[in-house]
Amino acid sequence: MKSLNESREYTAPFTETQINRLLSWYDLTFHREDTCTEYFLTAREDLELISYSLVLSYSPSTRNICIAKFHPELYTRADSKYLSSACLSLMIEHFSKEYLLDSTTKITLNTQPDVFNNFYAKLKDFNFHIHRHCLGDTLELISDFHPLDIKTDMVHQHMFSEHEAAFLV
DSSP states (O other), X not given: OOOHHHHHHHHHHHHHHHHHHHHHHEEEEEEEETTEEEXXXXXXXXXXXXXXXXXXXXXXXXXXXXXXXXXXXXXXXXXXXXXXXXXHHHHHHHHHHHTTOOTTOEEEEEEOHHHHHHTGGGOSSOOOEEEEEETTTEEEEEEEOOOOOOOOTTOEEOOOOTTOOOTTO
16 A cells, blocks of 8 residues: 555646646635635536535644535535545645645544545545544544645635625624
8 A cells, every 4th residue: 555645646636637627617715814714615607605614724833724614515516526525635735825834734623434434534635544533423533734736826815795704703
């Protein structure tokens, strides 16, 4: 079995292809408040907001990116295989550039065992594994962060409509 670093040279082109596919159909925007960033995924065709449940936070004292919310709802769309993975990779790359993070950073999140087995354990650009078992059949996952050479300038500031509110307001 290859280590994460050995496999990354093979997965980065695949990830970049999937990110390009994602961005051909969707627009990813963000709103940053202090150490938290919320991401918004909007369909380019009809400007429908697909997901706003995408939140990353950063703890400078522990050098940790926390995936606070990640529910991109892409599985409900046609031809969406690998797009949730691409969305997460793009978000983490963008976030790491916003906060000037490097490979000493860790990534954590809490999830259910079936979500771990069916999604996070299969991601090629991360090495998510169970850090500990928590109450209520919840798992705390952890992964190393290894920056990819992926451009993130297509992720831009979210413009709130009069009916939207920032998540930390």
